[in-house]
Amino acid sequence: MAVEEVFYKLYNNILIETNLQNTNYDAVVLIAYPEDLNVQLPRHIGSFLEKAAKVDKHITKAVTVWNCDYVSGGRLVISPTGKVTPYHDVSVVKQAAQKGVLRALEAGAKSPLVVVQSVVHFPDAQLVAVLGVLEALYTPLQMRERVAPKNFTKIGFHAEETLDEKFERIVRNAIALERARIITRDIGGSDPERMAPGKIVEYINNSFSGENNITVKVVDDENVIAEQYPLLAAVNRAATRVDRHKARVVEIEYKPSDLSRVIETLILVGKGVTYDTGGADIKIQGKMAGMARDKCGAAAVAGFLKACSILKPPHLKVIGVLCLCRNSVGSDSYVADELLVSSSGKTVRVTNTDAEGRLAMADALFKMSETAGKELNPHIYTIATLTGHARACYGNYVAAMDNHSARATNHSNKLQLSGSRVSEGVEVSVVRHEDLAINEGKCKGDDLVQYDTGAKARNHQLAAGFLIKVGGLEEKNLKYTHLDIAGAAGEAPSEPSAVPVLSLCHLHKVFM
Structure with missing residues (x-):
């Protein structure tokens, strides 16, 4: 078996999830976009974010972890992109996805569910977000050869509450591209x-x-x-x-x-x-x-x-x-x-x-x-x-x-x-x-x-x-x-x- 094959496989340790309250996950990671990008938030989370912002206005600037009954595991990680200007590119999405999933793991999560939303401003935002998460989970070869990676059990990706063939293709492409990048790294x-x-x-x-x-x-x-x-x-x-x-x-x-x-x-x-x-x-x-x-x-x-x-x-x-x-x-x-x-x-x-x-x-x-x-x-x-x-x-x-x-x-x-x-x-x-x-x-x-x-x-x-x-x-x-x-x-x-x-x-x- 090639060394990179121990990594990501759809429906094994990478899943597409439509239910944000599925008990198979122990945290939900939300990439938070500025209001002017008009990114639709998942149900219930919008009102929670409004309340959280009143408690801590810093949620638009840094990754924060919240106790939230509306999501799987009762733990919501909010990872903001920060202000997005005409000089920014889709890298802000990648960075927010990486910071969010790493913060979830630091908080003790082993099976995080990442919300990956469509963003009109960035046509390939979903692909970039999934790739960002997978990149953050990379373990160097010489570490893998000593000890099998244990930094996560599985990862879920949520786009919407119904299964979507287009999103499944995005995730499949991301897994293939990440396997290629694993060889490169x-x-x-x-x-x-x-x-x-x-x-x-x-x-x-x-x-x-x-x-x-x-x-x-x-x-x-x-x-x-x-x-x-x-x-x-x-x-x-x-x-x-x-x-x-x-x-x-x-x-x-x-x-x-x-x-x-x-x-x-x-x-x-x-x-x-x-x-x-x-x-x-x-x-x-x-x-x-x-x-x-x-x-x-x-x-x-x-x-x-x-x-x-x-x-x-x-x-x-x-x-x-x-x-x-x-x-x-x-x-x-x-x-x-x-x-x-x-x-x-x-x-x-x-x-x-x-x-x-x-x-x-x-x-x-x-x-x-x-x-x-x-x-x-x-x-x-x-x-x-x-x-x-x-x-x-x-x-x-x-x-x-x-x-x-x-x-x-x-x-x-x-x-x-x-x-x-x-x-x-x-x-x-x-x-x-x-x-x-x-x-x-x-x-x-x-x-x-x-x-x-x-x-x-x-x-x-x-x-x-x-x-x-x-x-x-x-x-x-x-x-x-x-x-x-x-x-x-x-x-x-x-x-x-x-x-x-x-x-x-x-x-x-x-x-x-």
């Missing part, structure tokens, strides 16, 4: 030994075992990697002496049962640096802590494929590539000034071994650009915790960058809209001519520099420019989007955010 958040390259391969094989619409191919022979993925091999050179740290390239492919219905092929390449010491340009001043999260791009690719395997979108074919390596430091480290030859034949001068992510993905991206030419309506993504500059520019939002072909379809703007619907923030960043030109070689014999150390600005855009050039995408009429999730992937002590799995699923209609 497990890979991205586990420590660098639990999720060393070889361990990630084991986890992937277990997670997709028995899926008849998924095939997994693993390249682990270091001679093959050196020949076909030479830039990845250079990054991993100091780690190859330790078997569990050796590089792996994992290809996961999803095909629907009827290929004649496919209208789009998605190709996703993910950065999977399981630990980044910085290599010979070693990280200092404590900046190495947290570098186990440098594999969140590859983790997101795996999560997206898992969502496809469960929800089975008939219109998509998907190829995911996980570029797994470890940027270790040692006597065999790759160093600045080395001239590497990529699989595309372009020479790349190493300038900073801590800019390893673009090298780790470069050869796989070139290979996929060649593959894409044979596929129907292809769109290529790279997903990576790539630059501190993206975090500096956009905080905890994804930086989305299109090449010329993707920009012609307004792609990143569409992704931004999808992100806003499912509580994943995306900022659109434009790749310009100078972002490509700055990567051109400076010395005779150099086609490209890994990174222009003299660059004072636009570091996340020039990284995208490097990938476009090294991937052979500069002149090809192939749609390509680079997603820098360095600020959005989540930093300890928070769990990984699993971005941009939901945004991609929403945009490409993996769930309906």
Whole structure:
């Protein structure tokens, strides 16, 4: 059984409940919206809220717990969104759902019932609320492997007093998406030994075992990697002496049962640096802590494929590539000034071994650009915790960058809209001519520099420019989007955010 399967299953430990007084639950969690949103309250609770507000006006600002005879368990948890302005998005719903269910558990509840109402202002509020609750209940993999999760017995979701097929579909979609995000968090958040390259391969094989619409191919022979993925091999050179740290390239492919219905092929390449010491340009001043999260791009690719395997979108074919390596430091480290030859034949001068992510993905991206030419309506993504500059520019939002072909379809703007619907923030960043030109070689014999150390600005855009050039995408009429999730992937002590799995699923209609 795959490790994530111990989690949520509809009608087992996740239920849809129409009766707020059902004695099978020991608390009810209500997301409280501002009056101006005109969200209809469940029967009896409206009058109770009016009385509670007279006792404590703070109920519109903080989570509170009340003794209430009108609800299951006699315990009502009121979790307010707070004031919702035109600058807020559906994240206020997610946060209220998370705070509410966590407060219920802190109060001693084991089987809370969460009221999930439709909100005209936020079309996907119910989905986001359910996902918020499930995310709050996530237990990290390494904790689950020691002790079975015991933070809850079951969770109920209440939308209205009658069963509704639409709401059941929302809950089913949320469970599928959360199972996908569990894979993303497990890979991205586990420590660098639990999720060393070889361990990630084991986890992937277990997670997709028995899926008849998924095939997994693993390249682990270091001679093959050196020949076909030479830039990845250079990054991993100091780690190859330790078997569990050796590089792996994992290809996961999803095909629907009827290929004649496919209208789009998605190709996703993910950065999977399981630990980044910085290599010979070693990280200092404590900046190495947290570098186990440098594999969140590859983790997101795996999560997206898992969502496809469960929800089975008939219109998509998907190829995911996980570029797994470890940027270790040692006597065999790759160093600045080395001239590497990529699989595309372009020479790349190493300038900073801590800019390893673009090298780790470069050869796989070139290979996929060649593959894409044979596929129907292809769109290529790279997903990576790539630059501190993206975090500096956009905080905890994804930086989305299109090449010329993707920009012609307004792609990143569409992704931004999808992100806003499912509580994943995306900022659109434009790749310009100078972002490509700055990567051109400076010395005779150099086609490209890994990174222009003299660059004072636009570091996340020039990284995208490097990938476009090294991937052979500069002149090809192939749609390509680079997603820098360095600020959005989540930093300890928070769990990984699993971005941009939901945004991609929403945009490409993996769930309906």
